[in-house]
Amino acid sequence: MKPRNQILVPQPSRRRYYGYGIPGVDLSALAGKLIVVEGADGSGRSTQIALLVEWLEGGGHATVQVGLKRSTLVSEELEQAQEGNILSRTTLSLFYATDFADQLENIILPALKAGFIVLADRYIYTLMARDLVRGMDSTWLKNLYGIALEPDAVFYLNVPPEQLVQRTFAKNTALDYWESGMDLGLSRDMFDSFMKYQTAMHKTFRELQRTYDFTMVDGTRTADAINAELRKKISAVLAGK
Amino acid sequence: MKTFAELNFPGRLIAVEGLDGSGKSTQIYLLKRWLEQQELKVYFSEWNSSELVKAATSKGKKRELLTPTTFSLIHATDFADRYERHLVPLLRAGYIVLCDRYIFTAFARDVVRGCPPEWVRGLYNFAALPDMTFFFKADLEVSLQRILEGRPQLKYFEAGMDLRLSADPYESFRIFQGRMLEQYLAMSAEFRFVVMDANQLVEKQQGIVRELVAQRVKLDDFRRANHAPAPPVSKELPKRFKREEPEETVA
Numbered sequence: 183m184k185p186r187n188q189i190l191v192p193q194p195s196r197r198r199y200y201g202y203g204i205p206g207v208d209l210s211a212l213a214g215k216l217i218v219v220e221g222a223d224g225s226g227r228s229t230q231i232a233l234l235v236e237w238l239e240g241g242g243h244a245t246v247q248v249g250l251k252r253s254t255l256v257s258e259e260l261e262q263a264q265e266g267n268i269l270s271r272t273t274l275s276l277f278y279a280t281d282f283a284d285q286l287e288n289i290i291l292p293a294l295k296a297g298f299i300v301l302a303d304r305y306i307y308t309l310m311a312r313d314l315v316r317g318m319d320s321t322w323l324k325n326l327y328g329i330a331l332e333p334d335a336v337f338y339l340n341v342p343p344e345q346l347v348q349r350t351f352a353k354n355t356a357l358d359y360w361e362s363g364m365d366l367g368l369s370r371d372m373f374d375s376f377m378k379y380q381t382a383m384h385k386t387f388r389e390l391q392r393t394y395d396f397t398m399v400d401g402t403r404t405a406d407a408i409n410a411e412l413r414k415k416i417s418a419v420l421a422g423k
Numbered sequence: 424m425k426t427f428a429e430l431n432f433p434g435r436l437i438a439v440e441g442l443d444g445s446g447k448s449t450q451i452y453l454l455k456r457w458l459e460q461q462e463l464k465v466y467f468s469e470w471n472s473s474e475l476v477k478a479a480t481s482k483g484k485k486r487e488l489l490t491p492t493t494f495s496l497i498h499a500t501d502f503a504d505r506y507e508r509h510l511v512p513l514l515r516a517g518y519i520v521l522c523d524r525y526i527f528t529a530f531a532r533d534v535v536r537g538c539p540p541e542w543v544r545g546l547y548n549f550a551a552l553p554d555m556t557f558f559f560k561a562d563l564e565v566s567l568q569r570i571l572e573g574r575p576q577l578k579y580f581e582a583g584m585d586l587r588l589s590a591d592p593y594e595s596f597r598i599f600q601g602r603m604l605e606q607y608l609a610m611s612a613e614f615r616f617v618v619m620d621a622n623q624l625v626e627k628q629q630g631i632v633r634e635l636v637a638q639r640v641k642l643d644d645f646r647r648a649n650h651a652p653a654p655p656v657s658k659e660l661p662k663r664f665k666r667e668e669p670e671e672t673v674a
Contacts, residue, residue: 202539202541202542204492205491205492205537205538206537255482255483255488255489255497256479256483256497259475259478262475263475268473268475269475270503270504270507270508271507272503272507272549273500273503273507273508275503276500276546277500280479280496280497283490283492284493287493288490319549321545322545322548322549325546326546328542329492329542
C-alpha cells in the first residue's frame with residue numbers, strides 16, 4: 183500500500199446505545215469510530231481487519247482491535263468453560279456478556295474517547311444470534327445487550343455454508359465443535375450439523391439485520407475486492423456521511 | 424414474573440433477604456432444621472458456584488477490575504449457573520429449597536451501584552420468583568454493630584468502596600448499607616416480602632417463620648421417601664462466629 187500524505191480528520195458521530203447503556207459515560211465525548219466486522223468462522227473477518235488496520239494507520243488513524251473472548255476479566259475462564267462444555271445456556275450467555283461488557287468499558291469506550299478507530303472482530307450480533315439459534319428469549323437478549331454502543335458501521339461478511347466448510351478444511355483439519363452447533367443435537371454427523379447450524383445462524387443474522395441495520399457484504403469475492411468496498415464505506419463514515 | 428408454584432413446579436422456594444447482620448442466616452438455618460426433623464425433602468442452597476465462575480469473580484474482586492456493569496453481569500452469571508444447575512433440578516424434583524439471598528440482593532445492590540433498575544430486572548427475568556420471601560428488617564445501627572463488631576476487616580466491594588462514598592471503609596459501608604436498606608424497603612410491597620422485625624429475639628422470630636411456612640406451604644406434600652437417610656447434623660460454626668483469614672481487605 184502506498185503511503186498517503188493527506189489525512190482525513192473524522193467528523194463527529196451521533197452516538198446512542200441500543201438500550202440502557204453504561205451508566206456515567208458522556209457519549210458526546212466519544213470522538214473515535216467503531217467499526218464492526220461480523221461473519222462466521224472462515225468468512226475472512228481477520229484478513230479484512232488486518233487490511234483495514236494497514237489502510238487506516240497509513241491514513242494517520244490510530245486503531246484498536248477488540249473481539250470476543252479477549253477480556254482481562256473472564257476470557258481464560260470462558261475458554262475453559264467452552265472446552266469442558268459445563269455451563270448451561272443462560273450462564274454461558276451471561277459469561278459472554280460479561281466478557282463483552284469488560285471490553286466495552288475498558289477498551290472500546292476509552293479508545294473512542296481518545297479518538298481511536300476501534301475495529302471489532304464480531305460484536306453483540308454474533309452473541310445474540312448464537313443464543314437465538316439456541317432458543318433464548320429475544321426480549322431478554324435485547325435488554326442484556328442494551329449496554330452496547332451503536333457502531334458507526336457493521337459489515338456482515340456473507341459466505342454460504344458450503345464455502346465455509348471448504349475454507350475451514352483449507353485451514354484446519356477438523357470442524358469446530360461450537361461452530362458446528364454440536365451442543366444443539368441437530369445431527370450426530372458433524373458435517374450435517376455444521377451445515378444446519380450455519381444455515382440457521384445466517385437466517386438469524388438476516389432477522390437481526392432488520393433491527394440492527396448492518397451492511398451485507400458478499401464474502402465470496404477476493405479479499406482485495408471486499409476490502410475496497412469496506413474502505414469506501416468507512417471513508418464515508420469518517421467524512422461524516 | 425411468576426413464582427415456582429404458579430409455574431407448576433412441584434417444589435417450593437423460600438428465600439430470606441436482609442442486610443448483612445440482620446440475622447437472616449440464623450433464621451433460615453433454624454427453619455431448615457425444623458423441616459428436616461419433620462422428615463421433609465428440604466435443601467439449603469449453599470450457593471456453591473462452579474469453579475470457573477468463582478475463579479472469574481474472585482479475580483475481578485481481588486484485582487478490583489469490576490465496574491457496576493461487569494459487577495452486575497458476573498454476579499448474574501454466577502446466579503444463572505446456580506439457578507440452572509442447582510435450583511431448577513431440585514425444584515423439579517419436588518424439594519423445598521431454602522435460599523439465603525435471592526435475586527432481590529442483586530436488585531438492591533446493583534441499583535445502589537448505579538445500574539438502571541429496569542436493566543437489572545430484565546437481566547434476572549429468566550428466574551422465577553420465590554414462593555415466600557422473608558425480609559429481615561433490623562435497625563440499620565443494629566446490623567452495622569453486629570457486622571462491625573464481629574468482623575472488623577471489610578472487603579473492598581462489600582464496603583462499597585468502588586462507589587467512592589467515603590475514603591473510610593467503615594463510613595463507606597454504613598452509607599452503602601443504608602442505601603441497600605432503602606432499596607429493599609422500596610421493593611418490599613411489589614414482591615410481597617414477609618417483613619420480619621429482626622430486632623426481636625431469635626426464638627420469637629423463628630416461631631413466626633415456622634407458623635407462616637406451615638400456613639403457606641403444604642408440608643405433607645414434601646415427605647421424604649421411606650428409609651431415605653436423614654441429613655447429618657453439621658458441626659460447622661455459624662458464619663458470623665468464624666475467624667477466617669481475611670482476604671481482599673481494605674481496612
